[in-house]
Amino acid sequence: MVEDESLRQKLVPAVERASIILDMVAVSKRYPTVSDLARETALPKSTVHGLCTTLVQLGLLIRRPDQTFVLGPHLLKWSNAFERQTDIAAEFAALWDQSEEIADSVVSLCILDETDVVFIASRQANALERFTVRPGMRLPAAFCAAGKAIMARWPEHEIHRVFKTRFPEALTERSVGGVPELLEEIRQIRADGSAVDVGQCQRGVTNFSAAVVNSLNRPVAAVLISVDSEELPEEASEALSANVHALASRLSLRLGAEAAG
Template sequence: MKTNNIKSAGKMLSVLECFSTVDRRLSLADVARRTKLPRSTAHRLILTLKEIGFLEQDHSRDEYRLGIKLFELGSIVLANMDVHRVAKPYVDALSTLSRETVHLCVFDGMKMVFIERGAGGRSGPNNATTTMEASPCHCTGVGKAALAFQSDLVIDRVLGMGLPAYTRNTLTDPDRLREDLASIRQRGYAIDDGEIDIGVRCVAAPIRNTSGHVFAAVSVSGPATRMTHERVQSLAPVVMSHAESISLQLGYSNGDSAMAPVPTTPIT
C-alpha cells in the first residue's frame, strides 16, 4: 500500500511540474503528453489536485493553472527558511552598494530557485520585487556559483539534463562548462556574461551551510552597459564577502572570516 501511495504522489508531482513561468496554463492533453500518462489517469490526477486547491481551472479555455494553495504553502516555506531571514539585510546592503539588482537563490539539485530579489534603486527592467521562480544552472551567475562546488555526481546529473542555448554566449559544450566551473572554484565567484540574457552581466558567489556545503548563491546583475568587465571585477570581492557573511550567520566557520560590514558608499 505504501508503494502505491508513493507512486500516486509521484504522478501528482509530475503533473504539477508540467507548469512553469512560461507554461502557465495547460490543457488535459498537454499534461497527458508531458507526463506520458494515459489521458484518463492524467484527468483523475488533475481532478484530485483541483479538489485540494493545487490546481485551478480556467473554464473559458478548458485549461488548468497552479492553484493559490501552492502559493500559500510556498510562502510558509519561504518564511521558515533560515537563509531567507538571515540573508535579507545582506541582500539589501548589496542592492544599496551596487545600485543594481541582487538575487538570492537556493540550489534544489537541478536548478536555482529565486527566494529573494532586491532592487538596486535604478529605473529599468532589472528592478523587481521578491519572487519565487526557477532558473537554469549552466548559464546564470547564481547557478554556476552553486554548481561549481557540487560533487561530480551532481554536476554530471545537471549537465546530463542538457545545456540549451539562451544566447550566443551560453556555454553549451559540457567540456567548456566544466572548465568554467573549475575556474569558479579557483577564484571563488562566477560570472554570467550575457549567457541567459545578452544584455545583462552578473557576478555571483556561493553560500554555505553549517557543514560547509554550498546550497545557495547571491549575485549582483545589471545591464552590460553599466556592469562593465572592470565593474564586475570591483564588485566580485564585495559579493564574495557578503556571501561569506551570510554563510557565517548560518553557522558555517572556516576559522578566519569576519562578517562584512554594512556598506555606506555605492560602488560605481
Template structure:
C-alpha cells in the same frame, strides 16, 4: 489543480491530530476523531510508524507520538526559512552599498530558485524574480552552485541533460560548461555575461552553512552599460563579502 490522493490526505489528517494533542494518541483515539474505519487507521498508523513519522510510546502500550522524521522535516523547513530571511537582509545590505540588483538562490536539480531579491533603484529589466526558477548553467548563481558539487553529483545532474539556451551567449556544450565550472572552483567566484539576459552581467559567490556546505549563492547583477573591468573586480569583492556575511549568519565560522 491535480486530484487529491485520499490515502495521503488521511495520513496527513492523522499526523495533524498530533499537532492538536499534547498527549500520545492511540488508534481508537484516531478512529473517533477522524471517523475512519478501524482497519484503515491501523494501516495508516503502522505505515507512519514504519517510516518514523510516528513512534510507539514504550510506557503507554498502544499509544503513539510524533517521530523523528517529523522533526527532521520541520528542521529542514526552518533552515530554508532562515536562509530566505537572512538572505533577503544581506541582499538588501549589499544592494544599498552598490545600488545594483542582488539575488540569493539555491540549486534544485539543474535549476536555480531565487529565494531573495533586492532591486536596484535604476530601472533594469530582469528575467529573475523571487521564487522563479531558471536553468542553472545560464546564471552566475547557478554556475557557482554547480561548481560546488562533488564530481559524481555534478555528473548525475548534468549528464545527458540538454543545456537549453536563454540567449545566444548561453553555454550549451557540456564540455564548455565543465571547463567553466573548473575555472569557477579555482577562482571562487562565478561570472555570467549576457547568458540569461542579453543586457546584463552578473557575479556570484558561494554561501556556506555551519557545516561548510555550499547551500546557496549570492550575486550582483549589472546592466552591460555599467559593466567595466574595474566594476567587475569591485562587485566580485562585494559579492564575496555579502556571501561571507550570509554564511556567518548561517553559522559558518570560516566564511571570512
C-alpha cells in the same frame, strides 16, 4: 578587553572545558586519546577523562575500541535543529538592511532545484529594465552564475550525472554549450572564488555570484548581483566579484559557517 575578561569570568569552567574538548576532537587530524587531549588543554588527565566520559554518556562523543574519540551523533541533532530554525531568506533580508546599497544592480538570493536556479528573495538598488526579478523565477543553473557558483562546490561526476540525459536549451548566443564547456567555467570559478556569467541568461546583463554555505560547509544557496552591462571595466568587475563574495561570506557566517582562514 576588560569586557572580554568580565565575560570570561562568568563562564562555567566545566562547560567551557567540554566545549574546548569538542572543538579539539572536531579539528583533529587523527583520533585523539585522553592523553592527547590532556596535553593539548594542559588539564589533568583525570579531569579530561571525567569530561570525556560525561560527553560519551550524553552522545556528544563516541569512544572507539582503541580508546580514542570521535564526535557523537547528538551533535547532528543540534546541527539539524539550527538549520530548521534558521530562515535563510530572513537572514538575507537582515543582512541587506545592514549593508550599503550596490548602485544600479539587483541583489538576489537563489537556491538550486534540480537543474534550475530559483530566486527566493531580491533587493533592487535601482530597477534594471532588462532584468526584473520576482520570487519563484527560474533560470537554467548551467547558464546562471548562481547555479555555477553552487555547482562549483560539487564533485565533477555529480555535474555529469545531473546533465546526463538533457542539457538545457540556450537562452542567448552566449549561453554555455554543453557539459565540457560548463566544466571549464566551473574550474575557473573554483580558482577565482566567485562566478560570472556575461549575457548567458539575458542579453545585456552580467551576473556575479558566490555560494552560501552552512555550518557543515555545504552549499545551500548563492548570492547573485546583476548589472545592466556586458562591457564592464575590469575594475568594476573586480569590485562586483569582491562584493558578492563578501555578501555570501557574511550570510554564510549567519548560518553558522566558520570564518575563512
